[in-house]
Amino acid sequence: MVPSAMRKKERSTLSAGDWEQHALIMIAECGIRAVAVESLARRMGVTKGSFYWHFPNRDSLIEQSLLRWEKHDEANLQASLGAIDNPRERLRSFFLRTSREKLTHNVLSSLCSAADHPQVEPLLERVAERRMSHIKSAYIEIGFAESEASHRARLTYSAYLGFLQLRRQHQAPGFSTEEFEAYMMHVIETLIPG
């Protein structure tokens, strides 16, 4: 194991992780139903034979890819939101995170288009729970009552999901444009009073 020449680009043999990574890229670009074994293999310069050595079947690849994405996203959420003390700044940061981490958000956006998929559905539930819970506790810290904070968290997350949907429809302003910034300011002022 661990041969001396295991540098990323020099490695000639693939790992399961490589397949998962490419699957996630495929999900972000073309959706989960585009994760086809043979087309992925072509894209990676190999054939199906490689895939079926690393995975028993297609579902397994999807399962592992989604788990990998979820872990990455969870760590990401903790790192970018857990460290900020001021709850208002934490909510601001939640919105602005949409600008960075493009791959992660594109994966989520694609997964939202497959909410009925048996492997995607529970994942989306967990992600939504985690994020809304973060948002809700921030609102509670600001001073809202329990049920108020709950509703406002749902509205906040809905606005986020709706923005992703509008982006999929090419009807949301691109990131880092002045229109995007202006809209973000409006959202923050409307949803985060004070």
Next chain:
Amino acid sequence: MVPSAMRKKERSTLSAGDWEQHALIMIAECGIRAVAVESLARRMGVTKGSFYWHFPNRDSLIEQSLLRWEKHDEANLQASLGAIDNPRERLRSFFLRTSREKLTHNVLSSLCSAADHPQVEPLLERVAERRMSHIKSAYIEIGFAESEASHRARLTYSAYLGFLQLRRQHQAPGFSTEEFEAYMMHVIETLIPG
């Protein structure tokens, strides 16, 4: 044409409109990719032979079905929103419409999951434009400035789309429940000041 026994349920032969209607039901229930000729035919108690007499191909069925839905939805929007003078009541009515017209909204929700589909994309664009334009003009009547109203309309429609997404994930309260009503009240108070 128009034989005497053309009553809806007595008619033994199908029309193109029947196929479009069943296609829309299929879209609402299982998404647009589930609109398969043979499965639809089985569901309607006939075979493919019938379909390919009424339509040249599958794309044509989808095109006609979507056009039919769009017309119905547009008329619906005019009827339920155009007749209300008070802009605040008009916005309230926009949200509450989610409770009724279940088929129409389920179709839209399913279509949002196929925003990358070449036949769905332009439709979603037109629908969003129409609805946001209605919402924006209501905000302008209330007294918001141009750009403010524009942003607020986008936020409002995003909240609506996000709610549909959460419903697809089984994470939004069911209609006609007290939780749904409470959430709606919160949304209205937050997005429609005064």
Next chain:
DNA sequence: AGCAGTCCATACGTTAGAGTATGGAAAATG
């Protein structure tokens, strides 16, 4: 050198669904 395990290529079997070709029954029409 020789053996075993690792990784991949190739060829095949199988299924779902789109679309075509054709025949047949029933209704409308002359």
Next chain:
DNA sequence: CATTTTCCATACTCTAACGTATGGACTGCT
């Protein structure tokens, strides 16, 4: 009544994609 038109069933072809079976090359170990 005869014929044409309408509407649908049946039987094919074709393609994409999953999964399997098997052989071969390369690598590390003894």
